[in-house]
Amino acid sequence: MTNRTISQIIEPKMVIEGAGVLLRRSIAPHASNLFDPFLLFDHFAFNNPLEGPIRGFPTHPHRGIETVTYMLEGTVRHRDSLGNAGTIAEGDVQWMTSGRGILHEEMPRRSERGNIYGFQLWVNLPAAQKMGEPRYQEVSSGTIPVIEKDGVTIRLVAGEVDGVRGPVTEIAAAPLYMDVKLDPGSRFIYPIPGGHTALMYVFEGTGEFSNEVVEAVSLVKFNDDGDQVEVKTEAGVRFMLIAGAPFKEPIFPYGPFVMNTREEIEETIRELRNGTFIK
Ligand code: FE2
Secondary structure (H helix, E strand, O other), X not given: OOEOOEEEEEOOEEEEEOOOEEEEEEEOOOOOOOOOOEEEEEEEEEOOHHHOOOOOEEEEEEEOEEXXXXXXXXXXXXXXXXOOEEEEOOOOEEEEEOOOOEEEEEEEEOOOOOOEEEEEEEEEOOHHHOOOOOEEEEEOHHHOOEEEEOOEEEEEEEOEEOOEXXXXXXXXXXXXXXXXXXXXXXXXXXXXXXXXXXXXXXEEEEEEEOOEEEXXXXXXXXXXXXXXXXXXXXXXXXXXXXXXXXXOOOOEEEOOEEEOOHHHHHHHHHHHHHOOOOO
16 A cells, blocks of 8 residues: 655635635635535634624525535534525534525524634535535534544544445545544554545644644645555644545536536526526
C-alpha cells in the first residue's frame, strides 16, 4: 500500500454569506471543478456570545446539488418549500439532495455555552440526477456509528469502516464522509479507491499528513497517486475525511445553483422569475 501525497493545502478565507453570516470558506463552486464531485466547504464557527444574534440564511433556492450540514455545537432550524421543517441538533447530519429545486431557510442558533460550530459541504449531482426529485436523509446524532480503536475515534456519516456502514447511502458520488479524532501518539490509515477525490478538513490540532505537517485550520487535497491516506500525530488532531467519485462533467455554477450549461442556469433563473421553479 502506498500513501497518497498532498497536492494542496488551502487556508480558509473569511467570507460573508446569507444575512451577514461570517464563515470560513475553503472551496467554492467554480467552472474549473478542481474538487469534483465536491463544490463547496464552509465552516461556521461563532464563539463569542457578545457578537449578538446570528442572522442566518433566509429563504434561498438550490438546484443541481446536495448540501450536507454537520453540526458539532449549536443547532440549525430549517424549513423548506416542500413543507419540511425541523432542527439539525448537535451531532446531527442533514444530507439534502436538492435535485430540480427547493427553497429553504437555514437559521443557526447558539448552544447554551453561546457557540455555533458546524460544517456545510456541497456535493455535485451528475447531469442525469440534477432535475430529480428533492429528498432528505436526516441523521440524528445517536444513529451515527462511532468506531473507536487504538486512540482513533471515528463518527461515520457515509462510507464503511471495519465492516460498519454509515447511515447516508444511495448518493451518486459514492462519498466517504467521517469525523476523525486522533489522540496524541496515534495513527490513522484509510484506503481510498483510485480515481476518487480525497480531501481532509483539519479543524483541531496538528498532524503529519503523508509526512507533511498540517495545522488546523486547513483543507488538504490529496493527489491520486496512492491507494491510502495516512495521518500520524504527536499532539492530537481532528479532521473531516471527505472522498468521492468525480463525475467528470462540465459544470456551470451560479450562486446556489450548479448545472452543466449556461442554458440550464438561464432556464433556472427564468423559472424563479415566473414562479415555476417549485413544481
Ligand atoms: Fe441552503
